[in-house]
Amino acid sequence: MKGILKIAFKLLVNDKGKFAALLVGITFAVFLMVMMTSMFAGILHRASSTIINIGAKIWVMDPAVNTPANSIPMPDYILDAARSINGVKYAVPLYSGAGLVKLRKGVYQSVTVIGLDDASLFGRPDLIQGHIEDIYAENSFIIVQDSEYPKLGSPGLGAEFEINDNRGVIVGIARVNVGSLFGTPTLYTTYYRAVQYIPSMRFTISYVLIEPKSVADILHIKQQIKSLGYEALTKDEFIHKVSEYYKYQTGLGINVMIMTVISFIVGLSISGQTFYTFILENLEKFGALKAIGAKGSELVYMILFQATFTALTGYGMGVGLASLIIAFAKLRLPNYAAMITYTNLGFAFVMVLIIAAISSYIGVRKVLRIEPFDIFRG
């Protein structure tokens, strides 16, 4: 079998024009599919940045909440109720809201304000500069040094600013795992100060963060929270909920899916057509092989090998090209939201296999139908 596959390989790669066209088609399709799905994955990842950065195991929220940024305040008794549930190791409040910072030059910049539990500072970021205890000092804020940091003039320790008509002082500069999606700088402060500085409704708790005593307690905690009319989600469930929201309720997912399907169709059209032409041009030769004594199964293996080899080579080139472009874009645009995930790669791989399967199916049908007698007849 090795020999016949080597013939198939040489027939394919020695036809440089066709092989190049096949590779371009598949590479282009894979590149587009990977780029589209990676950008979407990047957006979804950043949309869940608060969940990932805070790192709580269980999040309690109003059932209508779709994203961490759009929290619906809950009454204080939810925090007390959560603390009284069997299986809860501890529960703390979290504030998440938006503030307006007035810069020295007089312009305003909206910011995301995260208010951490005063007692535990649960969910605090890693500090690059400053000390975490300083967050308890008057008007103290910690700023996240991410791609949005320059929007506040890249303030250093001790820098003063105005937030919602209150004085603010930078006492720490932090880094987080994931940057925010909406292009606003992030400030951390205490829960108490956040509630004081940011206008809010009667209820103030955005989320209650729960640490369960064990994994086995999670189900019970969720049931108890549900009985209160609220929802408790694990970190992964919350991320999934955010992802589902962006996929199905914003139109973003549909648009990305349409673009991905178009990429697939473009790839299939180019490579399918080129492969079909390649088979047509070699049809007499396949007939001659059949006449000489090649079995139908051997010809099928040859075509499958050619289609698979082209697909895998194109897949590698497409993924490589997408990786290069994303890496280059991130160098130039630090807040560029694109992330290649194994799921994306797997998805593109399956799509490429489908392209190869359809292309080779057309070829196989043609080759199996050719009669060696046609070769004699001319």
Added chain:
Amino acid sequence: MARLAVKADKLVKWFGEGEAKTYAVRDVSFEAYFGEMLYIEGPSGSGKTTLLSIISGILRPNSGTVMVEDKDIWSLTGDQIADFRLNKVGFVFQDYHLFPKLTTAENAAIPLILKKVEWDEAINMATKYLEIVGLKDRAQLAPVKLSGGEQQRVAIARAIASGPDIMIFDEPTASLDGETGRRIVDFVKKNIMNENRCIIIVTHDSRIFEYADRIIKMADGKIIGVAKGGLREE
């Protein structure tokens, strides 16, 4: 006494159905022997290519038998017939059907590769067959860089590579000038032909009739005569 290579008995082949039914071969019987160069001659549409296809295991007849080594080849399964063609029959097609993207040696090695001979060994063996047909120095060239006569010889090298008992030539001189055609057939007669091989040639080129041991004449799907030793009627 000459050994029997192929025995065709009452072969019938038609194409189409109903009013479109056309007989290509009608009740044809003949025998071919080892050590014999047998020509099948006739005008276009006489059924000679159809007959050649039937006796070489390519086209199934509607009735009749083709016995090779006391076995009716049309009683074999599809894969068994493919093996029969690979092991027993060597084909030289009218248009050669060489792969332009493979080298001459790789083209000649195809039957060996189909017989599962290792690639390098197959190429080495094919190069030896190319030497027999005088093309060893062309082994690494693409067929398109060879003349028509040279391509014909590559096709012959490919046909003999599997060591066939029966060789089938379909209009071997049709694409060649008269002199080259004669030289090719002369070469086949002197170098490829032997007492353990039967060569069957379909042609209507009278310039090469002198090389035939027997000539079967066909018209309208029937054998209308057999000539021996040139053009003498039996």
